Amino acid sequence: MTNPEHNLEELNRETRRLQYVTDRIREQLTQVEALVHARRQDTEEIKRNFWDNITVNLTNETETIETYTSIQQEARVLAEQERSEREAERQLATLTRLADSPYFGRVDFREDGQGEAEPIYIGLASLVENDGETFLIYDWRAPISSLFYDHAPGKAGYETPEGEISGEMTLKRQYVIKNGKLINMFDTDVTIGDSLLQQALSQGASAQMKSIVATIQREQNRVIRDEKHRLLIVQGAAGSGKTSAALQRVAYLLYRYRGSLTADQIVLFSPNPLFNSYISHVLPELGEANMRQSTFQEYLQRRLRMFRLDIEDLYEQTEYVLAEREDPYHAVRLQAIKYKASPDFFALINRYVRLLEKKGMKFRDIRFRGRVLISGDEMEEVFYSDELRRYKLHERIDEWKKRIALRLQELEKVERRRKWVSEAINLLDDEAYRLAYEKLRETGRFKGDTFDDERREQAYLRKMVVEEHFAPLRKRLRKGLYIDYLTIYRNLFLDEELLRELMHGEGNGDEQGQDPSQGRGSGALPEGWEKFDELFQRALTDKKLLYEDATPLLYLKESIDGFTEHDNSVRHVLVDEAQDYSPFQFAVLRRLFPRARMTVLGDLNQAIYMQTAEINGFEELAELFAAGDREQVATIRLLRSYRSTKQIVELSKRLLPEAREVEPFHRDGPKPSLVSVKDGDDACRFAVDWAAGQLRAGRSNVGILTYTAKEAAEVSKQLQDQLEARLITTETTQLESGVSVLPAYLAKGIEFDAVLIWDASKYREADRKLLYTAFTRAMHELAVMYRQGDPGLLQPLLEEPAASMA
Numbered sequence: 001m002t003n004p005e006h007n008l009e010e011l012n013r014e015t016r017r018l019q020y021v022t023d024r025i026r027e028q029l030t031q032v033e034a035l036v037h038a039r040r041q042d043t044e045e046i047k048r049n050f051w052d053n054i055t056v057n058l059t060n061e062t063e064t065i066e067t068y069t070s071i072q073q074e075a076r077v078l079a080e081q082e083r084s085e086r087e088a089e090r091q092l093a094t095l096t097r098l099a100d101s102p103y104f105g106r107v108d109f110r111e112d113g114q115g116e117a118e119p120i121y122i123g124l125a126s127l128v129e130n131d132g133e134t135f136l137i138y139d140w141r142a143p144i145s146s147l148f149y150d151h152a153p154g155k156a157g158y159e160t161p162e163g164e165i166s167g168e169m170t171l172k173r174q175y176v177i178k179n180g181k182l183i184n185m186f187d188t189d190v191t192i193g194d195s196l197l198q199q200a201l202s203q204g205a206s207a208q209m210k211s212i213v214a215t216i217q218r219e220q221n222r223v224i225r226d227e228k229h230r231l232l233i234v235q236g237a238a239g240s241g242k243t244s245a246a247l248q249r250v251a252y253l254l255y256r257y258r259g260s261l262t263a264d265q266i267v268l269f270s271p272n273p274l275f276n277s278y279i280s281h282v283l284p285e286l287g288e289a290n291m292r293q294s295t296f297q298e299y300l301q302r303r304l305r306m307f308r309l310d311i312e313d314l315y316e317q318t319e320y321v322l323a324e325r326e327d328p329y330h331a332v333r334l335q336a337i338k339y340k341a342s343p344d345f346f347a348l349i350n351r352y353v354r355l356l357e358k359k360g361m362k363f364r365d366i367r368f369r370g371r372v373l374i375s376g377d378e379m380e381e382v383f384y385s386d387e388l389r390r391y392k393l394h395e396r397i398d399e400w401k402k403r404i405a406l407r408l409q410e411l412e413k414v415e416r417r418r419k420w421v422s423e424a425i426n427l428l429d430d431e432a433y434r435l436a437y438e439k440l441r442e443t444g445r446f447k448g449d450t451f452d453d454e455r456r457e458q459a460y461l462r463k464m465v466v467e468e469h470f471a472p473l474r475k476r477l478r479k480g481l482y483i484d485y486l487t488i489y490r491n492l493f494l495d496e497e498l499l500r501e502l503m504h505g506e507g508n509g510d511e512q513g514q515d516p517s518q519g520r521g522s523g524a525l526p527e528g529w530e531k532f533d534e535l536f537q538r539a540l541t542d543k544k545l546l547y548e549d550a551t552p553l554l555y556l557k558e559s560i561d562g563f564t565e566h567d568n569s570v571r572h573v574l575v576d577e578a579q580d581y582s583p584f585q586f587a588v589l590r591r592l593f594p595r596a597r598m599t600v601l602g603d604l605n606q607a608i609y610m611q612t613a614e615i616n617g618f619e620e621l622a623e624l625f626a627a628g629d630r631e632q633v634a635t636i637r638l639l640r641s642y643r644s645t646k647q648i649v650e651l652s653k654r655l656l657p658e659a660r661e662v663e664p665f666h667r668d669g670p671k672p673s674l675v676s677v678k679d680g681d682d683a684c685r686f687a688v689d690w691a692a693g694q695l696r697a698g699r700s701n702v703g704i705l706t707y708t709a710k711e712a713a714e715v716s717k718q719l720q721d722q723l724e725a726r727l728i729t730t731e732t733t734q735l736e737s738g739v740s741v742l743p744a745y746l747a748k749g750i751e752f753d754a755v756l757i758w759d760a761s762k763y764r765e766a767d768r769k770l771l772y773t774a775f776t777r778a779m780h781e782l783a784v785m786y787r788q789g790d791p792g793l794l795q796p797l798l799e800e801p802a803a804s805m806a
Ligand SMILES: Nc1ncnc2c1ncn2[C@@H]1O[C@H](COP(=O)(O)OP(=O)(O)OP(=O)(O)O)[C@@H](O)[C@H]1O
Pocket: 197, 200, 201, 210, 212, 215, 216, 217, 220, 236, 237, 238, 239, 240, 241, 242, 243, 244, 245, 603, 606, 642, 643, 748, 749, 750, 751, 776
């Protein structure tokens, strides 16, 4: 990277051009402002006169339909008008943004076989000269703009939908333009602008993620522009720009497929609402609407609502794992968590689903007024009757529902004769009688014979009363509430014979199923298996469903029902922090969005949750997705870490040997400090001084990261009189500048200018990745406290001369 002494002439030329472009932008701004004004007025007028063109007439069916049609027609006109108003507003917003900083890059490119190199200016959006043809600015997502991100001057080329274009790049230049003024410019001869990137990275962390459009790196550009694969796996180091690239990718896709792809056809799964708000400004900053954002937990809550259980989330589970070591069930629960998220359990459940075609379905008695109307056993018999056996599982559920509904109908008739019905009729009010009378009269069943009529009326009332009482039963049947999913699931842990059959019997065949995991061996049962049911049951008594059971239960249920909920409109699903998802969760996501392409972004070194601690790659996912066709899958690795200074990255790498491949971006900062403290008071004193020092030095976002949420609450209380520190919990939805106290696991995906690790002595071997994740949240400064004489995982780091002691 050079910042040549641009000769005055060159500088003047650029300044003049900038002025020219800015003038064009201002002209267009004036026009578009007028357009927006006009469109707003038009919309207002249509709204005002909405009813003028509609004659409301509901006297008969034909008139009503006509009225309805004309309302619809007017509504369409209004919707169309509002759409064009929005479009004009969008243009206005884009031009306003361009007026501030029209472009950030330029490449001069001579296409092979052409004469002169042509300057291509690159900015947030395209701008065309008044002649309607000449591009003054190219959108950063245009095919030609790739040159800027992918190449240094010299031989270069870019992909277009029509094929590859090659040629020579004779110049590559970057600009810093603010308020329409040229502040700086650099020419570059290696890959894109280290110096601009340096500037971008040396800025402070903000409470909101920023777009990286001017400094996208080549490998990130591959992630952003990949269109060939149905599944794109991005494995990237902490701070390598996975989330940033994902968001730029969304903007890219919206541009590339504008007209056919809209923001609500893209869904991004993120870890929690705090993260959601952290990233929510990036797309609007790029001039695009935000995609849909969701968390897996939201989906679980919705789909498991029928069980009326309190569903634990990943954070509660993690808090248990870290903070409840004294619980007698702790060890066995850890086993359960690991096993229940494993590919082996996934395979076992898939076999179970196949076995359920033959046996094992369980149903809950249909009870009415304290009696069993249809027993679970009877329903099971119907389900496995010869007549229904020929149906596949989920089709059979529908058939079975039909059969049981008929049976209910029969029983309903019998019920009409019961005594309680007469009593209920006596209690009916006049209105009910009047209705019954009306109904019978309408159907012409009154004959004028008082005796018969009364009998008919009574019969009708009985029917009405019983029907009303049976309605909830029918509804429950329709909703599948008599299928005893919980017992079906529990039987896996309770029913030894069933288990034996699944492990060794015919359900365990290697026959080729749709799902590649179905052919897998189940492996041995994990330790503690015999206690798994106890755990499950214990939670159930408290009306709780443990996190480790939620997705397998959902997967089992949906496999039985045939995955009734799916969203065909969604075209792209992006899963951030993908290392935290179990095979079940991916399988569910895949079925939930059957037509979508998927981008998953993750870092195995940050697999901090017990459930995926032992998963060592995205192989399972690739298998699940591609079903043999590996052409559909691409993996891109991002090794360069941009977030943290070289010193912080180096220290983190020494903590976690698996991270040895991570390359720090060459940005220097102070050495991280490893600080030994005598006791809590000592820790407090250090923390207060340190945090105050950071704020004084202009660091606006400071994070104090604790081991657990419980500890975070205690620490924030301890500090409260001496330091303004905000406690962040799973309920927090917005990050603010200043000092935040939060458990390390909740800081995943976000970053701080300066990070203080509260008590590193607490982290055990199994928590190495958690501590690594905590270290890598820091951009500029890192301090780690540990208890005197108990450095734990820090021991080897202390032995190096690099460590500084307070
Ligand atoms: N090309 C780039 N230009 C400027 N800044 C960048 C670039 N790439 C990454 N960054 C910055 O690096 C930081 C980390 O990026 P991001 O959060 O996207 O990484 P990540 O891989 O998702 O990290 P983690 O796995 O730790 O959550 C952010 O501050 C981001 O703005």
